[in-house]
Amino acid sequence: MEIRWSILIIILGSALVTFIPRVLPLVILSRMQLPMGLIRWLQYIPVAVMSALIAQELFISEGQFAFVNNRLDWMAALPTFAVAIWTRSLLGTVIVGLVCMMLLRWFF
Template sequence: MEINLYILLIILGSAIVTFVPRVLPLVVLSRITLPDWGMRWLSYVPIAVMAALVGQELMLQDGKLLFHKNLELLAAIPTFAVAIVSRSLLGTVVAGIVSMMVIRLVFP
C-alpha cells in the first residue's frame, strides 16, 4: 500500500490537533496551584458536558426539537429518578435500559 504525502500530512496534522489540546492543559495546570474557586468551577465541567450531550440526544431528533412522541425523553424520567435516588451508575444504566425496553414494548 502506497502512502501519499498528502495523506501522511493529514494524519500527522490530525494527531497534533488531537494531542495538543489534551496535553497542554495537563502540563500547564500540573505546574500551578489553582485557587479554590477555580477548582470548584472545574469540578462542574464534567457534569455540564454530560448534561449537554444527554440533553441534545433526548431533545433533538433529525436535527429538530421534539417533545411529543419522544420515547427517549419518556424513558429518561424514571432513569433520572433512579439516578437521583440511588446515585448508582449501574442502577441508572439498568433503569434506563429497562425503561426503554418497556416503553418500546408498550408503544411499538
C-alpha cells in the same frame, strides 16, 4: 502497499491537533496550585455540558420547544435520571440509559 504521503500527513496533523489541546492544559495545570474556588467551579462543567445536551434532546424538536414530543425518550430518561441521582455513577447511568432505550425500542 503504497503509502500516500498526503493522507499520512493529514492523519498525523489531525492527531497532533487533537492531542495538543488535551495534553497541554494537563501538563501546565498539573504544575500549578489552583485556588479552591476554581476547583469547585470546574467540577460543575461536566454536569452543565451533559445537562445542555440532554435538555436539547428532550425539549427541542424541529428547532422549537416541544415538551412531550417523543415519549420513548422520556420513558428512558426518567429511570436514567433516578440512577444518576442515586448512584452518582457515570458508567451506571450510561448503561441504564442505553438498556432502557434499547428495551423500549424493542417493545414499541
